[in-house]
Each structure stands twice: as structure tokens, then as C-alpha cells.
Amino acid sequence: MKLNDRYIKATLAGIPYLLPYGQLIADPAPATRLNDSGALLWDGILEGDSREELLALLADRYHATEREHAALAEDVDQYLHSLCRMGILLADTPESRGDDTPPLFYRIGPLVFSYRGPSLLYDRFFSAFSCEEEDFDQEVLILTGKPASIPYGAVLIHTEELTICDSGSSYCFFFAAPWGIREMHVKKDGSRAVLYRMPDPDDMHLEDLFHALRFAFLILTQQKELYVLHSASFLYRGRAFLVSGSSGTGKSTHSALWHDLYQTPLLNGDLNLLGIRNSIPYAYGLPWCGTSGICTPKDYPLGGIIFLKQAAIDQVQSLQPDEKVLHILQRMISPAWTKELLLRNLHFSEALAPLIFSCRLYCTKEPSAARTLKAAIDAL
Structure with missing residues (x-):
């Protein structure tokens, strides 16, 4: 049995109570008045007594006979159940x-x-x-x-x-x-x-x-050394290509252009899970896909990541090695809540960047943007 450490036992005008404190005051949780038996059992629980030990404690206090043990056992169970129901005892919580x-x-x-x-x-x-x-x-x-x-x-x-x-x-x-x-x-x-x-x-x-x-x-x-990138994705030549950029840049629009022009299957409209298996990068299907409704349970080798930026003309720009790592890192949604977690993301970005095609695509929302990118991929 484990006690909620947000309660203390205190005596108010000679009467024992269980008093909540901290967040339980705000929730709020009630103060609980204890009778003599309840106070005795509480002290036993604090000592780490089991149910059987609590029963023996109560029987010893009241010099109970064998015939009275069944009634005392019912009292102990009812008391423990009440503490659990009020969140004071954690032994039988749903968790x-x-x-x-x-x-x-x-x-x-x-x-x-x-x-x-x-x-x-x-x-x-x-x-x-x-x-x-x-x-x-x-x-x-x-x-x-x-x-x-x-x-x-x-x-x-x-x-x-x-x-x-x-x-x-x-x-x-x-x-x-x-x-x-x-x-x-x-x-x-x-x-x-x-x-x-x-x-x-x-x-x-x-x-x-x-x-x-x-x-x-x-x-x-x-x-598990798997990381999620904010990106839309489509399948081209048996490989997943990810289109990434800040919200409103046109990830879904550009993926739809490929689908319309080249009948490339759409894999996910918002997020993609990435990992490296036997030195080969993979994109794994996710059920989370934003508002697009586009997702797949399948996984494919990762062909590349394209970082979009809206422009008046369509143009592919190569990236320096450090820019590739930084762009991947900045588009991840994997936890970076601590220094250790951020370094995990960074190490994966550094491992992934040399293994895939990546570029900056300055693009319009016209079909010419997909044609420009396709020419660059086909030229590899």
C-alpha cells in the first residue's frame, strides 16, 4: 500500500484528522476526521503494515475473539476502500x-x-x-x-x-x-x-x-532512435520524399502538384517518422496527419527532404552540410525539452543529412514548381 504524500495527520482540539495540502487544496480535497480505529490503522499504514498486519493491530487493540475477526476484517477493508476512493491511499487506484x-x-x-x-x-x-x-x-x-x-x-x-x-x-x-x-x-x-x-x-x-x-x-x-519531422510526403520511384516548411508555406499544395502531375501516391499530409535501419534511412507511416486525413501504415526508404520557401520563381538551391543538419533539426517535433533531448535530435540530424538528398526549393504554387524539383531529383 502506498499513501498519497499530500496528506498529513494532525490533531484538532484533540480529534485526529487527515489534512490535504498543496495542489489538493486547489482541487479541492476534503479534510477527513478519524475515529480511534481509523487513527490506529493510519499509523499502521505509515509503518508499512499489510492488510493482515492492520487486522492484527486492530484485533490486539480491542482484544477481539476469533468470532469477532470477520467483522474486524470487514471494517479494515471498508476503511482501506474509503481511503482509496478519496485518493488518500494509492494501493488500488486505476493506474x-x-x-x-x-x-x-x-x-x-x-x-x-x-x-x-x-x-x-x-x-x-x-x-x-x-x-x-x-x-x-x-x-x-x-x-x-x-x-x-x-x-x-x-x-x-x-x-x-x-x-x-x-x-x-x-x-x-x-x-x-x-x-x-x-x-x-x-x-x-x-x-x-x-x-x-x-x-x-x-x-x-x-x-x-x-x-x-x-x-x-x-x-x-x-x-528508440526514431524522430518525427513536420512535413508532407509523397512516393516517387519507390522512395518517400518529404516536403517541409513552416505552416502556410505550401507543403500540402506542393505534394498535391506531384500527385496531379505524376500520380505519385501521397503518404502523409503533416508528419513523418524517420529512422536509419542498416545504414538506410526510412520514413514510417503515422496515424497523425494534421487536417489532411492523408496517412499510410506502410514504410519506405527515404529519398530526400525538400525545404520550401515561397518565391516569385521556381528554383532549386543546394544546401551546405551544416545547413542540411540545421534545417532537419529545426523541422523536428521530437522533444527538445532538455539539453539531453536536444542533443539526441542533433545527433540524428547529423547522421541523416549525408544519407539523403536535400535542398531548398524556392517555389510558386504553380505546376512548374513540381517540374523544377522533379528535374533536380531525376538528375541525381
Whole structure:
């Protein structure tokens, strides 16, 4: 059994109470008055006593007979259950207990995920990536309610929409109210993600849950030497080509030009997962694809990355080695919340840059832009 460390036992005018402090004051959590038995059991829990030891403690206090043990056992169980229900005792919280429903599984690139949560969310966003039950890299658990413990830690990132904290062994995410999410805890090695959502009988926030899970995905992939680039992508000559640039530059527009002119399949409208396998760079399909709705569960060798910049004419400009690394690094959305995480991104950018074609494309929104880039790729 584990206690929520946001409670203390105090005596008020001779009466024992459990008093919340810190964030539990803001939540708010109630003060709890203890009777003699409750105070005795609380002291036992503080000493680390098991249920059987607590029962023995109570029986010794009241000199209980064998016939009275059953009633005392019921009292102990009711007391422990009450503490759990109020979030004071963490032994039987949903996070530690888990979900009794069978998990669903999906595969993204080389990674497998175990999922317990709303089936509608899975069907809408992950079903194309579903796979048979097998060993998994990350366990995803979506619960309704509040976590029993609140491991805030040091603030890493804070915006109006999101606050990310380092709690030691995990990252904690706190979302703005419109997300319909209370918070999410993700182990630093990416092996487990627990998301706590608000009651949502109409499933209005399924898309918000889906986007929140992307953060857990990014943590795991970075640990596995896989990185996500903000980019649209299309397939040409059996290789994935990524088109990247700041929002509004025309990534989707340029990819659509290739599709219209050369019937190149579109792979993703917003994000691409990259990795290096046996010295060959690959682009892996993702379910996250912005508002485009364009995604694929397949993976392909990576042909190149094109960095767009709007211009009055169409022109391909080569990049210096340092510019290639910097451009890749700046278009990543993999975590860079600490120096260590940033260096992970940098090392991958340095490894990837020499292996692929990359350039700056000054371009219009006309078909000539696709023709200009195609000529440069074909000339390789």
C-alpha cells in the first residue's frame, strides 16, 4: 500500500484528522476526521503494515475473539476502500490496478503499442495500424477520473495550452480545459502512458485524446532512435520524399502538384517518422496527419527532404552540410525539452543529412514548381 504524500495527520482540539495540502487544496480535497480505529490503522499504514498486519493491530487493540475477526476484517477493508476512493491511499487506484478489458494492439513502424481506452478512438485513428497481440514497446491506458498522486516536478514547458513537468521518472502533461483531459503521465523511457480524461459521455474529445497521445509516442520514438519531422510526403520511384516548411508555406499544395502531375501516391499530409535501419534511412507511416486525413501504415526508404520557401520563381538551391543538419533539426517535433533531448535530435540530424538528398526549393504554387524539383531529383 502506498499513501498519497499530500496528506498529513494532525490533531484538532484533540480529534485526529487527515489534512490535504498543496495542489489538493486547489482541487479541492476534503479534510477527513478519524475515529480511534481509523487513527490506529493510519499509523499502521505509515509503518508499512499489510492488510493482515492492520487486522492484527486492530484485533490486539480491542482484544477481539476469533468470532469477532470477520467483522474486524470487514471494517479494515471498508476503511482501506474509503481511503482509496478519496485518493488518500494509492494501493488500488486505476493506474496501479489497470483495466480488465483485453488490450488492443497497433504497430507504427517497428514499434508495437498496447492500448486500453475508448474503442471508438481506436477504431477512428488506429485501426489501419492494428496488429495481432504480441510483445509491445509502449502501454497506453486512458482512464476517466483523477490520478491519486500528483507528481508535478520541475516545469519544462509552459504555454496557454499545455504545461510539461519533469517528475523524476516520468513526464507529466497538464492540458488546457477545452482538451477534456485532466493530465497525462508518461514514463521517461516511453514504456507506459496513462491519460486521465474528464467524463465525456458523448465522446466529444476523442480527437483531443488522439493528439495528446502523440506526446507519449514522441517520447518513446526518441528513445528508440526514431524522430518525427513536420512535413508532407509523397512516393516517387519507390522512395518517400518529404516536403517541409513552416505552416502556410505550401507543403500540402506542393505534394498535391506531384500527385496531379505524376500520380505519385501521397503518404502523409503533416508528419513523418524517420529512422536509419542498416545504414538506410526510412520514413514510417503515422496515424497523425494534421487536417489532411492523408496517412499510410506502410514504410519506405527515404529519398530526400525538400525545404520550401515561397518565391516569385521556381528554383532549386543546394544546401551546405551544416545547413542540411540545421534545417532537419529545426523541422523536428521530437522533444527538445532538455539539453539531453536536444542533443539526441542533433545527433540524428547529423547522421541523416549525408544519407539523403536535400535542398531548398524556392517555389510558386504553380505546376512548374513540381517540374523544377522533379528535374533536380531525376538528375541525381
